[in-house]
Amino acid sequence: xxxxxxxxxSQEGFASSLPNVYYDLKAAVEDDDSEFEDFxxxxxxxxxxxxxxLRMVNSPFFGLPSQVETVSHAISVIGLAELNELVLATSxxxxxxxxxxxxxxxxxxxxxxxFCGTVARxxxxxxxxPKREAMFTSGLLHDIxxxxxxxxxxxxxxxxxxxxxxEDKTLTEIEYETFGFDHTDVxxxxxxSWELPAVHIETAKFHHKYKDNSDYALETAILHVSDFLAWxxxxxxxxxxxxxxxxxxxxxxxxxxxxDVTLESIQxxxxxxLGAGNQSLI
Numbered sequence: 001x002x003x004x005x006x007x008x009x010s011q012e013g014f015a016s017s018l019p020n021v022y023y024d025l026k027a028a029v030e031d032d033d034s035e036f037e038d039f040x041x042x043x044x045x046x047x048x049x050x051x052x053x054l055r056m057v058n059s060p061f062f063g064l065p066s067q068v069e070t071v072s073h074a075i076s077v078i079g080l081a082e083l084n085e086l087v088l089a090t091s092x093x094x095x096x097x098x099x100x101x102x103x104x105x106x107x108x109x110x111x112x113x114x115f116c117g118t119v120a121r122x123x124x125x126x127x128x129x130p131k132r133e134a135m136f137t138s139g140l141l142h143d144i145x146x147x148x149x150x151x152x153x154x155x156x157x158x159x160x161x162x163x164x165x166x167e168d169k170t171l172t173e174i175e176y177e178t179f180g181f182d183h184t185d186v187x188x189x190x191x192x193s194w195e196l197p198a199v200h201i202e203t204a205k206f207h208h209k210y211k212d213n214s215d216y217a218l219e220t221a222i223l224h225v226s227d228f229l230a231w232x233x234x235x236x237x238x239x240x241x242x243x244x245x246x247x248x249x250x251x252x253x254x255x256x257x258x259x260d261v262t263l264e265s266i267q268x269x270x271x272x273x274l275g276a277g278n279q280s281l282i
Contacts (some may be wrong), residue, residue, distance in 0.1 A: 002180075003153050003156070005181055005189045006189075008152045009189050009190050011152050016049070018088070018092065019046075021042060021043070021049060021091065022084075024042045025039065025042045029044060029080050029081075030256035036072070039075055039083070040075060040172070043083075048094070051095070053086055053087070053090065054068060054069070054070075057074045057086075058276040062078065063273060070088070077094045078131065079133075083131075085134060086133075086191055088137055089117070089136070089141065091136045092141065092144070103150055103158045103161065104157075109143070109146075109147060112143065112235050112236060113139065113237070114139075115230045116139035116142060116143075116223065116226045117138075117139025118139070118273075119139070119225075119226040119230065119270060120223050120226040121135050121136040122270070123222050123255065123266070126257070127255060129218070132201075134200075135219060135223070137200060138200050138203040138204070138219060139223060141203075141226065142203055142204045142207050142223055143183065143203065143237050144187045144190055145182075145184055145185065145186030145187025146183035146186075146237060147184055148187070148190060149179075149186060153179070160174045170245075172184070172208050184205055184208055187204040187205070188204055191204055198216070199216050199219050202217050202219070203216060203223045206220045207224050207227055210224050212250050215279075217254055218254055218255065220251070221250075221252070221254040224248055224251040225252060229270065232245075232263075233270070247263075
């Protein structure tokens with residue numbers, strides 16, 4: 001049976017809307033009459049989400065000088081915009097944690113996504129990009145299409161993995177040969193169906209097929225470099241040793257680093273801030 005993108009994303013777990021807490025918080029953030037207590041109340045309705053938010057805020061990813069113990073404290077420290085992005089990303093990862101896959105390690109996927117989001121946020125900070133929280137979320141969401149494929153087309157993806165190990169092609173190339181589309185196309189469709197911000201949709205669409213004239217070329221460049229560094233650090237979302245990633249020089253140039261910034265210097269910052277330990281939202 002030939003799969004279509006519409007069929008893959010319409011299966012249980014992907015067609016439904018996001019958790020209500022995301023939409024409730026988004027509405028509250030956009031409402032000028034909302035008060036601080038309203039945001040805290042919305043988050044506290046989901047105890048599991050509250051715990052994950054606090055865990056993330058207290059992780060090395062944020063590098064805060066003191067422990068954050070309550071949701072209200074988290075809001076005051078990181079701000080509403082970043083909190084909204086964290087709720088979005090955490091809700092999506094949590095949404096899929098129970099979905100079975102014979103070929104996919106959801107914890108590995110989570111580690112890869114968090115690493116990409118963290119490095120994207122770090123790069124955004126290095127170049128004084130104003131919306132660091134959006135880059136963090138884009139990093140978490142960029143490979144959601146591969147999650148869909150591994151869960152809803154697991155037999156075909158298992159064959160893709162085997163071919164990738166045997167042939168001199170990337171997994172993305174083999175996906176396209178197998179399905180007629182790849183995980184970036186699937187991810188784009190999922191994020192569009194959820195009506196997420198365009199920056200998340202575009203970075204998911206072009207992080208392997210970089211275009212320097214797209215509407216979010218800078219953001220996509222940041223994510224491309226972050227994804228490359230993830231694989232360089234053994235943080236690929238799948239355990240395929242032969243899937244070698246290639247750095248797009250146009251993407252590197254688009255970011256506009258200072259002349260003294262190199263991949264090696266960014267790697268040193270990553271090691272300093274993150275260390276060698278694995279982190280997971282789920």
